[in-house]
Amino acid sequence: MTQAVYDTPQEHMGMPLPTPKVAMWLFLVTEIMFFTALIGTYIVLRHGTPAQSPFKWPTPHQVHLIEWIGALNTFVLICSSFTVVLAHHAAVKADMKKATLYVALTLALGTVFLVIKAYEYNSKFEHDILPGHIGESRLPDPKLGEPTIALDTPRAIEREKHEHAVGMQYFHRVQLQLEAIKKSSLDAEIQKECNTLLDEMTAPTAAEGQAVVFHRPPSPAEVGTRVNEILEKAEAKGITLHLTPAIPFGNLWASCYFAMTGFHALHVFGGIVVFALILLMALIGRLGPQHATMLELIGLYWHFVDIVWIFLFPLLYLV
Amino acid sequence: MTETGHATTHDAAHDLRVKAYFTVFIALSIFTAVSFIANEAVRQGWINLYTSVTIILAVAVVKAVLVGLIFMHLNFDWGRVYFIIVPIFILGVMMMMVLLPDIVIAWQPSQNPLEPPVSTTGTR
Numbered sequence: 001m002t003q004a005v006y007d008t009p010q011e012h013m014g015m016p017l018p019t020p021k022v023a024m025w026l027f028l029v030t031e032i033m034f035f036t037a038l039i040g041t042y043i044v045l046r047h048g049t050p051a052q053s054p055f056k057w058p059t060p061h062q063v064h065l066i067e068w069i070g071a072l073n074t075f076v077l078i079c080s081s082f083t084v085v086l087a088h089h090a091a092v093k094a095d096m097k098k099a100t101l102y103v104a105l106t107l108a109l110g111t112v113f114l115v116i117k118a119y120e121y122n123s124k125f126e127h128d129i130l131p132g133h134i135g136e137s138r139l140p141d142p143k144l145g146e147p148t149i150a151l152d153t154p155r156a157i158e159r160e161k162h163e164h165a166v167g168m169q170y171f172h173r174v175q176l177q178l179e180a181i182k183k184s185s186l187d188a189e190i191q192k193e194c195n196t197l198l199d200e201m202t203a204p205t206a207a208e209g210q211a212v213v214f215h216r217p218p219s220p221a222e223v224g225t226r227v228n229e230i231l232e233k234a235e236a237k238g239i240t241l242h243l244t245p246a247i248p249f250g251n252l253w254a255s256c257y258f259a260m261t262g263f264h265a266l267h268v269f270g271g272i273v274v275f276a277l278i279l280l281m282a283l284i285g286r287l288g289p290q291h292a293t294m295l296e297l298i299g300l301y302w303h304f305v306d307i308v309w310i311f312l313f314p315l316l317y318l319v
Numbered sequence: 320m321t322e323t324g325h326a327t328t329h330d331a332a333h334d335l336r337v338k339a340y341f342t343v344f345i346a347l348s349i350f351t352a353v354s355f356i357a358n359e360a361v362r363q364g365w366i367n368l369y370t371s372v373t374i375i376l377a378v379a380v381v382k383a384v385l386v387g388l389i390f391m392h393l394n395f396d397w398g399r400v401y402f403i404i405v406p407i408f409i410l411g412v413m414m415m416m417v418l419l420p421d422i423v424i425a426w427q428p429s430q431n432p433l434e435p436p437v438s439t440t441g442t443r
Binding site: 092300 | 400
């Protein structure tokens with residue numbers, strides 16, 4: 001006689017919990033440690049920066065983060081957590097039609113989350129707010145002028161050389177962007193300011209036999225300050241300029257932002273793949289009440305992903 | 320208990336669960352709005368930054384606890400999985416404490432950051 005064998009969770013002596021659930025919790029605690037390391041490092045780095053200008057940690061506005069978009073994404077994930085828990089509930093009641101519908105809804109909401117995230121990432125790429133791209137080397141203070149650094153040790157000289165190289169990379173990036181702006185048609189005042197800065201940045205050339213008056217080109221820090229002023233004016237006029245802003249600690253911020261939200265988005269993508277597989281099972285008629293435990297496990301994972309975002313949202317967008 | 324009676328109790332328990340899920344969903348949505356409003360309140364000058372940060376972080380903790388207790392069924396399973404979860408929270412706090420001295424204390428300037436640093440010749 002043949003008997004149907006379901007993947008009924010087995011309980012063991014001393015462990016009053018189904019084995020798959022124990023395994024999922026063990027996996028989740030490793031994930032908790034992973035995200036604690038990322039979030040903890042972010043908090044420590046952020047609070048390690050001085051609180052006074054011009055070396056303040058960037059504000060959400062400076063790095064083009066829009067609070068309501070973050071809040072919307074939080075709401076989308078909360079909705080998906082609700083639908084996945086309803087999917088498990090329907091599976092326990094052996095209502096597989098409803099369970100499938102809720103899984104499909106969860107998948108759709110997860111996809112919406114990633115689409116919104118992609119939109120935000122696109123804005124970061126457009127504004128060049130990327131690790132290693134942002135001008136941040138010691139912006140001059142309006143009251144104190146250019147900072148002076150004592151080059152009295154080999155280490156200080158090495159640091160100065162490195163900062164100079166980073167500063168020059170920023171200088172050349174802005175120069176290319178200004179050349180592109182020169183060819184475009186913009187608001188007259190903004191265009192004039194961009195062109196003036198470009199003229200100051202580029203070395204003077206002269207026809208044969210003519211004398212050249214040499215002017216010291218602006219330092220990367222001065223370029224950063226001027227770029228920020230131009231961007232502020234352009235924003236007030238509602239003009240979007242492709243100019244990389246100078247943001248103290250901007251590179252550190254961008255590294256933290258992409259590491260934390262990138263790994264979180266990868267986790268969301270992983271969940272979406274599993275939901276797609278479950279939908280596929282439902283499509284070929286292989287999803288049944290015996291899979292309620294599986295739905296509970298993917299639900300546990302999905303709720304964990306939701307909890308991570310519950311902390312990322314205020315830390316990045318609000319606080 | 321008769322079979323029908325058992326089924327009715329079972330259904331009632333299921334309905335209660337769905338109600339609990341829905342209540343938590345509404346609470347989470349409201350709490351998200353509360354954090355957003357607390358953030359706006361600082362900009363408008365209604366409350367100070369520290370009050371806002373306290374509200375926002377407290378709300379995040381409450382939201383995480385609600386998701387854990389109700390959606391992840393920890394209100395039922397806590398007694399069975401606490402031995403896996405508790406050590407992780409202890410380790411998490413320990414990791415933060417290990418990171419603190421190296422970064423925060425080393426970076427925090429004791430004076431104006433624009434002033435030249437004190438020479439470290441002979442000290443390193």
